[in-house]
Amino acid sequence: MLSSKQTPSFADNQERDTYAWFSQRAWVEIDLGALSDNIKQLVIFLSPNTQLMAVVKADAYGHGSVTVAQTAIEAGASWLGVATVPEGIQLREAGIKAPILILGATHTPEQIQAIAHWKLQPTLCNPKQAFIFSNTLEAINYNYPLPVHIKLDTGMSRLGTNWQEAADFVQLVQGLPHLHIASIYSHLATADSPDPAIMQVQHRRFEEAVTQIKARGIKIPSLHLANSAATLADPSLHYDMVRAGLAIYGLYPAPHLKNEIQLQTVLQLKARVTHVKTIAAGTGVSYGHQFIAPREMRIAVVGIGYADGVPRSLSHQMEVLIRGQRTPQIGTITMDQLMIDVSSIPDVQEGEIVTLLGEQGAEKITADDWANQLNTISWEILCGFKHRLPRVAVM
Incomplete structure (x- = not known):
């Protein structure tokens, strides 16, 4: 993981996106400013x-x-x-x-x-x-x-x-x-x-x-x-x-306990769109064809899967954020990839950022959301992200 001194000081999101694109298909982003603020708030409390x-x-x-x-x-x-x-x-x-x-x-x-x-x-x-x-x-x-x-x-x-x-x-x-x-x-x-x-x-x-x-x-x-x-x-x-x-x-x-102190989420999970295609109505998606396209659909493949810590049991249950919009994940989550429905988002391109946990625009998905869907706890979700995902520190 990069230290705060090693982390580039990004002037804007575009520079950050460019850095992330050249570094990995998927990564865990750690907001050190949020972490520091949480510590300071707790010390005061x-x-x-x-x-x-x-x-x-x-x-x-x-x-x-x-x-x-x-x-x-x-x-x-x-x-x-x-x-x-x-x-x-x-x-x-x-x-x-x-x-x-x-x-x-x-x-x-x-x-x-x-x-x-x-x-x-x-x-x-x-x-x-x-x-x-x-x-x-x-x-x-x-x-x-x-x-x-x-x-x-x-x-x-x-x-x-x-x-x-x-x-x-x-x-x-x-x-x-x-x-x-x-x-x-x-x-x-x-x-x-x-x-x-x-x-x-x-x-x-x-x-x-x-x-x-x-x-x-x-x-x-x-x-x-x-x-x-x-x-x-x-x-x-x-x-x-x-x-x-x-x-x-x-x-x-x-x-x-949420009203006792104001905390900021430190971790975001992000990945890149690696492929975009159009499929016809009746087409099966992913292993087992657990999802069949009900209509012509535009789907995007995202370069992250259960080997990275995205639970396979979230298949067909989760949403992701792209361009600040929620969009559903479809088909069985595979080892290294998952598919999302981008039919309502025009001209999605390879290389675009998908946020699995975190914020885009006014939308937010948290580890608690995943935990509630899976009848588990947020601790388990956070500890599940594998080390092949680089931890990229930002301020």
């Missing part, structure tokens, strides 16, 4: 003295982790969150020095040595893992206390030690050599629900665990609980830091 962790796992939800991380830190994020050790290493190799929390589980000696070498910060979930970390650091003569983050399971039933056993676990970790507790955190399972009941139960459990830990005379440097949804839903969940993922990319975790 947060409770006083609350830091923002920008979650950039899964290649920053498909947006390009290095460029997103650099932009997020410049805009005011204090921390970065990744899922795996290699994701953290990628950011360090790019010269990023901000603290990086590995949100996933790590436990092998090789992972631990890499964490120590690259100055990453792991999540600890149980005593066995804590002992492995301490023993491995002892074996490699690691002479510094490694910051570790204690994960509590308050109701997600995924990673973390049971919240009722938190005090024992934290006390154990505190007594192990080479480990320094940097934070205690948990994750909310239903923060995007309009009904806050389960979230409130998890919040109470987290508070009870923290009370029990403090009762043993243990000082906790930092607490964090809120994801994007909880950040927008309830300021009492902000604590010392929030972990924002979807929100920094300009999408809302749930419809009822």
